[in-house]
Amino acid sequence: MHPARKEIIDRLRRDCLRIWHKGVEAVRPQNCILRHVQVQRDVLFVGGREFPLDRNCYIVGFGKAVLGMCDALMNLLGHHVQRGILSVPTGSVFPSRKPSPHTPLPSHPSIQVYEGAAENLPDRASLLAASRIQDFVQGLQASHVCLFLVSGGGSALLPSPKPPVTLEEKTETTRLLSAVGANIREVNTVRKKLSTVKGGRLGGMLRGEGVGFVLSDVVGGGMEAVASGPTVPDEDPPGRAMEVLRKYSLERRVAGSVLEAVGEMGTREGGGRVINVLVGSNRDALEACAKEAEGMGYRAFVLSETLVGEAREVGRGLARLGRFLLEGNGEEARRLGVEYGLDCEGVSRCSESRLALIVGGETTVTVRGDGVGGRNQEMALAFALECEGVEFCNGEMCFMSAGTDGVDGPKGGAAGAVAYPGQVEEARGEGMDPGGFLERNDSYSFYRVFSGGVDQVMTGHTGTNVMDVQVLLLHFA
Known part of the structure; x- marks a missing residue:
């Protein structure tokens, strides 16, 4: 040259x-949170709502950006946050070692962190984290405010297969969809049918109120598709997931349990008493x-x-x-x-x-x-x-x-x-x-x-x- x-x-x-x-x-999670959240005189202002603060906040997060989101909220809310639990990618906090269960986040010891989903795929570590997160959410009281931190990568970091579907079967289904060129919305449409927490089901476990802070990694910024929407009601029409499998001729390539779960009509899931706020996007x-x-x-x-x-x-x-x-x-x-x-x-x-x-x-x-x-x-x-x-x-x-x-x-x-x-x-x-x-x-x-x-x-x-x-x-x- x-x-x-x-x-x-x-x-x-x-x-x-x-x-x-x-x-x-511009889309560092700390910056995104600060653009959408205010705390004044022990009141949390977010999404057009006000939440009185009295040491009643609990944090749940899953995704590639939730460490920064958590840090920003902890700095804003301080002693009002009692406990929290995060599922983050392997190497995010402990690059040289694999953390044990219930490992505190060094900067905020009240927050327990789990690392998993090596290579952006669900694994046994993220499966454990998802189980602990469900227990955490179900254990909250009606007076508690749950702050959900949701970002891209959350699907792999919050795997909870719907029995009898196994983690391996769900992972293989996702791999097949990706290999044939399915877009992220199509992949999430199927994943929601195979999960006990996606499509608003995690939010539906709450007894009290919740706020979902969503950093979008999907085309168009739709919150329902980020991490397959654990806190957002599932609006997919019945049969949509099966249409996706048929579109790519995968009906005979996925496991029988997957086909059975996808074929169930069921009812649309709600997100409980959770308001969701889009804090950042492409x-x-x-x-x-x-x-x-x-x-x-x-x-x-x-x-x-x-x-x-x-x-x-x-x-x-x-x-x-x-x-x-x-x-x-x-x-x-x-x-x-x-x-x-x-x-x-x-x-x-x-x-x-x-x-x-x-x-x-x-x-x-x-x-x-x-x-x-x-x-x-x-x-x-x-x-x-x-x-x-x-x-x-x-x-x-x-x-x-x-x-x-x-x-x-x-x-x-x-x-x-x-x-x-x-x-x-x-x-x-x-x-x-x-x-x-x-x-x-x-x-x-x-x-x-x-x-x-x-x-x-x-x-x-x-x-x-x-x-x-x-x-x-x-x-x-």
């Missing part, structure tokens, strides 16, 4: 990372990204907060969008926007020399190979491959896709990756076959090896989770 071009790409890479990190900062992250980009001298456009579809196809589409804009082909850019659900009307008419296109949502990956990937890295690699062999005479562009939770895929240790025109050619110069990595769904391995991993985004757990954020920067010559 020519030194002058490399300098531009390096700067764009740094700018992508800075913009993305600012988006993640929109908040995107708006913060756009504001940061504008401050850095870019003209920023938020194209979508509901990006869905096959990750590799979306990556290819975004690469074409960038190329059309660099070529000044606004008509093709608008057409492509319609195809992918992107609002390209404004950016297609913009004449600024530096553009930042911000997108958010959650794509899916249909597994074809046996590699280690993640939807964000797969999207980035597909973006790079789409740029192969294309002459970019009017400027440069750089693309980044990463999960706001810092984890891309069930086994990868990366958050996402950065891609740009010329990346594939460089990889081939290192003796790599980028197309082969993509076909094996092995994008993690590609970015781990290519150029010493410089384009792989490694953050570790960020402590929050509002789906994915994509940043596409264009620099016109």
Whole structure:
């Protein structure tokens, strides 16, 4: 790569990372709680309601962001919180050891913490945590106020299979749905039917009042789908879960107990006396990204907060969008926007020399190979491959896709990756076959090896989770 071009790409890479990190900062759980909660003279104000405080608060949390949410509430409520229990991902609190049951949270000893769901999958540790959480909620009195902290990852951290369904059968059902490309709402629709706590059932165990603080990781921000909605009434119509299994031809691939549970009509579950408040979502992250980009001298456009579809196809589409804009082909850019659900009307008419296109949502990956990937890295690699062999005479562009939770895929240790025109050619110069990595769904391995991993985004757990954020920067010559 020519030194002058490399300098531009390096700067764009740094700018992508800075913009993305600012988006993640905006949805740190502490910030989200402080935007929606006030405490004045021993009264809790939240969601348009007032709750008198008299050492009567109890905290229950499950998800990737609940540690920060808990910390914010503890600082606000102080001695009014009597006890609490949290289920968080393995390594969140104790990175070097596995905590024993009833391990106190170091910063707040009255809060018991359980770690589990290694690799984002339910396991025996999270099953134990779910059992303890149910006991905790059922033991509260009518005078107690239960503060539920709910965030992405909560489904795996609160597994409670409905007998006779086993944990292994439920986990395998989730794996099958993910492998065929089912979106998160479809997965949750099925999971709710297989659980004793999802779909409002946990909230229904309360004798007193409760508040659900929900940090959304689902497209559109719907609270009922976050962690499969343990505190939100299930509004799915009867038979919807079976429709999902049939859509993907899974009726004969799931266990008989799963099919039986999904086939039960039953009645819609309530959420008890719980009010639910959406404290943060992907929109908040995107708006913060756009504001940061504008401050850095870019003209920023938020194209979508509901990006869905096959990750590799979306990556290819975004690469074409960038190329059309660099070529000044606004008509093709608008057409492509319609195809992918992107609002390209404004950016297609913009004449600024530096553009930042911000997108958010959650794509899916249909597994074809046996590699280690993640939807964000797969999207980035597909973006790079789409740029192969294309002459970019009017400027440069750089693309980044990463999960706001810092984890891309069930086994990868990366958050996402950065891609740009010329990346594939460089990889081939290192003796790599980028197309082969993509076909094996092995994008993690590609970015781990290519150029010493410089384009792989490694953050570790960020402590929050509002789906994915994509940043596409264009620099016109």
